[in-house]
Each structure stands twice: as C-alpha cells, then as structure tokens.
Amino acid sequence: MKSHLLQLFNEYSDGLRTLxxxxxxxxxxxELNRxxxxxxxxxxxxxHYTYFEKYSDYTFADQVFWGRLKIEHVFALLYYEKATSTREILHHIKYNEGIDLANYMGKMMGERLIQSDRFSTIDVIVPIPVHSKKEFSRGYNQSQIIAEGLSETIDCHVVEALYRKSHDESQTRKSKDERFKNVKDKFALRPNALDDYQHVLIVDDVLTTGSTLEFASRAIYEGGFQGKVSLSTIAVAH
Ligand SMILES: [Zn+2]
Known part of the structure; x- marks a missing residue:
C-alpha cells in the first residue's frame, strides 16, 4: 500500500515537473512525453544506427586498426557523417545536458552491443581519460559517463585503468613529428589495474582516425596487459 502511494506520488511529481x-x-x-x-x-x-551487433564478420570500423595494432573487435552505435542527429547528440554530450545524455547513450550502446557474440567475453570497461583541464571546465569526463551507462546494461565494472601522462601544452608551436610523439605519449596503464581481467573494452565518444583509441590500446599492451582489447564508441565516421 505504502509503495503504491509512493508510486502515485512519484508519478504525480514527475508530471508536475514536466508541467x-x-x-x-x-x-x-x-516537447517530450513524460x-x-x-x-x-x-x-x-x-x-543512424550502424547495426554492427548484427554483423558476425568484421566491419569497416575494425579495418581502421588493421596494420596498426591488434584489436579484437570494434563497436559503434551510430554513424557520424551521414547524420546531423549524431552530431547533435555528441554536441549535447559535450556542452548541454551532458551527463544524463552520455549515460543514456551508454545504456543504448550496451543494449545493442550485448546482442553480439563478438563482445560476449568482455569483463571490464575502461574509459578514455580526459585532459584534467578539460574535465575541470566541463565538470565530468564524458567517456567515463558513457562507460557507466554501458556498464549498467552489460554488467561489467568500469575501471579507470588509464591516465594521461603529459600535458600537451603549446602543441601548435611543435612540428608534426613532435606533435605525433606528444600524442603517442599521452596514456599509461596504472600498475595492476587490469590484473583480474581478460577482455578489455575501451570506451570513447567518437571514432574518426582512431588515433586516440590506438594510443589508449597501446598503453594497455605496453603496461603488460596480456588479454584482448576491444573498442566501443557512440559514433563512427564512415
Ligand atoms: Zn524528436
């Protein structure tokens, strides 16, 4: 009885809030229904869903990493260029109702990813760390929030196994080679962070050239991780 009343109250206050x-x-x-x-x-x-969960073979997103380093599988929820709706979502995650939307997109990603056998052995989720200054100005790390939403649907822990090694200040004054080196040195694996796991899923908002995800994966291997590494993003550029 009590819970019924509480439910009524919640529905009422929900309706009131929407009003x-x-x-x-x-x-x-x-305007949205409540x-x-x-x-x-x-x-x-x-x-613009990719429907990658329906593929049993490799997709063009997997091919992005061929000849670069060993990545088990790559998932993305949406196409990027084809859809202004995808740009809208990424923009909102960065600037507007970021936290709730990032979490929602993470859950949505999980609901599809879980349908694919290719990701069934994943046992830990690792977000891309943000530059501490960016995180500070926004108030949150979007990859972390996406990862948390995802973890609710695929039932895996989120472990902040990576950190940023160096600040990439004054990048614009550096040559291309120096910039590359600078980017390459960005991430490192926290000692023993992934000792209990066999299949890591690195999460970010968007996959374009793949360099951020490549360096993150490299840092995980170079940190001594012996298992498999897969990747997942909200959007992929085609
Ligand atoms: Zn609409």
Whole structure:
C-alpha cells in the first residue's frame, strides 16, 4: 500500500515537473512525453544506427586498426557523417545536458552491443581519460559517463585503468613529428589495474582516425596487459 502511494506520488511529481519544466527532444525539439528521455519515439527510432551487433564478420570500423595494432573487435552505435542527429547528440554530450545524455547513450550502446557474440567475453570497461583541464571546465569526463551507462546494461565494472601522462601544452608551436610523439605519449596503464581481467573494452565518444583509441590500446599492451582489447564508441565516421 505504502509503495503504491509512493508510486502515485512519484508519478504525480514527475508530471508536475514536466508541467513546470517541459523537456524537448534534442533532435526535432518537440516537447517530450513524460515517459521519454532526450528523444521522442520517432527521433530515437530514426537515429543512424550502424547495426554492427548484427554483423558476425568484421566491419569497416575494425579495418581502421588493421596494420596498426591488434584489436579484437570494434563497436559503434551510430554513424557520424551521414547524420546531423549524431552530431547533435555528441554536441549535447559535450556542452548541454551532458551527463544524463552520455549515460543514456551508454545504456543504448550496451543494449545493442550485448546482442553480439563478438563482445560476449568482455569483463571490464575502461574509459578514455580526459585532459584534467578539460574535465575541470566541463565538470565530468564524458567517456567515463558513457562507460557507466554501458556498464549498467552489460554488467561489467568500469575501471579507470588509464591516465594521461603529459600535458600537451603549446602543441601548435611543435612540428608534426613532435606533435605525433606528444600524442603517442599521452596514456599509461596504472600498475595492476587490469590484473583480474581478460577482455578489455575501451570506451570513447567518437571514432574518426582512431588515433586516440590506438594510443589508449597501446598503453594497455605496453603496461603488460596480456588479454584482448576491444573498442566501443557512440559514433563512427564512415
Ligand atoms: Zn524528436
């Protein structure tokens, strides 16, 4: 009885909140029903999904890393260039209702990724660390929040196994080679952080050239990790 009353109260206050603070779909900007978060039904259905979870073979996202280093599998939820909706989402994650949306996208990523056998042995999620200054100005690490949303659906721990080694200040004054070296040295693996795990999933918001994810993976191998490394992002550029 008590819980029924509580539920009624929650529904009532939820309705009241929506009445006072209406929320809008971030794609079409129509007002949202109170049971919706971030997207209306149509816009969520019409996002440009990759459907990578339906592939049993490699995709072009896997091929990004061929000849560079050993990556087990690569997942991405959405296509990037084809869809302004994807850009809108990434922009919101960075600048607007970031935390809630990043978490929501992480969950959405998990619901699809879990349908693929290729990711069934993953036992830990590692977010890309952000530059401490950027994180400070935004108030959160978006990859970390995406990872936490994902962990709720695939039931794996998030471990902040990577950290940034050096600040890349005054990059613009450096030559291309120096910049490359600088980027290459960005990440390192915390000692023993992944000792109990066999298959790591590194998470970031977007996969374009793959260099950030490559350096993160390299840091994990160079830190002595003997298991498999896979990658997952909200969006992939095609
Ligand atoms: Zn909409």
């Amino acid at each position: 006072v603070f209406p929320r809008y779909c971030i794609i079409c900007e129509d 049971n919706r978060e971030h997207f209306c039904v149509q816009c969520e259905a019409n996002l």
